[in-house]
Ligand SMILES: Cc1ncc(C[n+]2csc(CCOP(=O)(O)OP(=O)(O)O)c2C)c(N)n1
């Protein structure tokens with residue numbers, strides 16, 4: 001076992017897949033010479049050359065459309081979009097191009113590309129560099145969306161995403177890159193897309209969380225344990241396809257559910273999970289599903305303001321207590 | 326020479342460049358001490374562009390900026406303490422700490438605003454020019470943006486429409502050779518980016534961006550044309566970024582010798598040299614000292630100001646309640 005930083009685990013996955021498959025190539029802003037602003041592609045341009053690891057101009061709209069068609073014609077592109085806040089620029093390529101072709105062209109094409117990006121707040125980066133726009137991409141049929149939290153999951157899901165025949169949006173979080181965790185480099189470590197991960201087992205309330213919010217949910221579980229409440233924390237990990245079976249199993253056990261996502265509430269990712277629980281687990285529920293999200297507003301810059309709006313362990317614990325009545 | 330700044334204009338530009346430089350240095354030092362939040366994008370060595378390009382604008386002319394906007398803000402007459410306090414996230418900041426250093430706006434001064442989506446300031450100013458044309462006023466909109474931003478699609482789309490509709494907008498390219506960590510030669514095939522503006526039939530000029538007088542003259546001509554209803558203009562200012570991309574930059578990709586070469590061409594020194602012989606050194610020293618004191622006072626006041634408290638407003642209430 002090796003103890004790796006999240007960024008290193010991603011770097012390892014990229015290196016492994018590029019070594020295994022010469023059709024895998026990377027492109028994006030500042031990923032080459034500098035190795036990426038979060039250093040995820042560090043050393044890869046030196047190792048694989050400038051054709052396969054390419055610095056690009058600031059052209060997200062075109063880059064995303066190019067990833068779609070490069071993937072359609074024999075390569076496996078991994079495109080880095082530096083901040084999730086820039087995803088709106090990629091949306092036409094995702095919604096009107098990537099999502100439709102395989103179906104409307106009767107399975108004549110597939111698009112095995114990965115779009116890596118990172119979102120979320122807590123770094124004082126302001127309203128245009130702090131958003132979690134999970135719902136925006138998870139809304140699109142034909143795309144898979146994953147959001148690993150641990151270094152081991154980061155490596156395993158990235159490798160699986162690169163090998164997958166269909167598009168995968170790979171969501172990272174800026175405050176995860178320096179977190180450390182065990183990674184078994186002896187093992188191929190592939191993680192099936194579409195499977196949730198049970199972080200902590202519990203019996204009183206299920207907390208379904210995504211990305212960095214899983215860490216907050218774990219802290220919330222500790223706070224709740226002090227009050228004698230047993231919380232089960234589930235890392236959804238694969239935002240789409242969703243592991244509905246894992247959700248059902250957990251709610252059948254606890255009869256209470258809290259959904260945590262760092263995006264907006266209205267039409268947000270937590271709304272989808274909440275509706276899914278209502279559809280699948282109505283008879284198991286003893287209380288309405290609670291949502292803990294960003295309020296429907298921009299992420300402010302100043303520390304006390306940003307702290308006030310971001311979901312955190314205390315807010316999650318309070319929501320759990322409230323559902324338990 | 327036509328469109329030349331008066332001596333008073335020159336002194337004012339000299340003063341404002343010193344304000345910006347000292348502000349950048351103060352923030353650089355604070356950031357090293359861990360007393361700032363988030364990345365700060367300094368513009369040391371590039372002050373002449375933002376300060377001189379905006380020197381002939383009135384408060385009712387519009388300006389849009391970038392993530393590296395401190396010289397643009399100061400040039401447009403935005404209050405120094407308000408800027409410093411906003412960067413420090415204080416309640417007394419121009420936007421009460423909501424915006425932070427990349428997104429400062431001061432509508433009364435026509436500064437609307439900083440923008441951290443690269444390229445987004447370009448259609449923003451173009452839209453303001455459209456508004457000016459519809460309203461039939463004689464205001465001009467200006468946008469200052471980087472070489473990196475010049476690679477975006479909206480750059481082209483905006484320039485095309487501005488030229489097509491003869492909009493009163495002036496495009497000022499602050500070419501500092503880098504888009505984040507990537508040199509401009511690796512972002513586009515041509516050295517001069519204004520050739521692309523020329524392709525849309527827009528008059529262009531290329532100037533030494535470290536020479537405030539040269540920037541002023543070229544931009545003033547474009548502003549006059551735009552105000553007369555003759556359509557957009559484009560000025561490419563060649564300069565160089567002395568400091569890293571931001572306070573988070575780990576460096577390693579800029580050649581120290583190139584930085585040293587550019588530092589020999591400090592825009593503040595060039596402005597000062599142009600004034601000597603016309604204005605006594607002692608007087609210019611007073612200007613400099615007063616500017617330095619102004620920065621110190623603004624920073625000290627901002628640092629002592631309170632952080633904001635989270636306030637209730639339409640935005641902070643649940644959407645369902647606001648509907
Ligand atoms: C749409 C978008 N893509 C990428 C970024 C990340 N980014 C911020 S500044 C920058 C480089 C901008 O270069 P330039 O326009 O030359 O401005 P400079 O930093 O040199 O002032 C990049 C890539 C961003 N903020 N917005």
Ligand SMILES: [Mg+2]
Pocket residue numbers: 471472473499500501502503504505
């Ligand atoms: Mg630049």
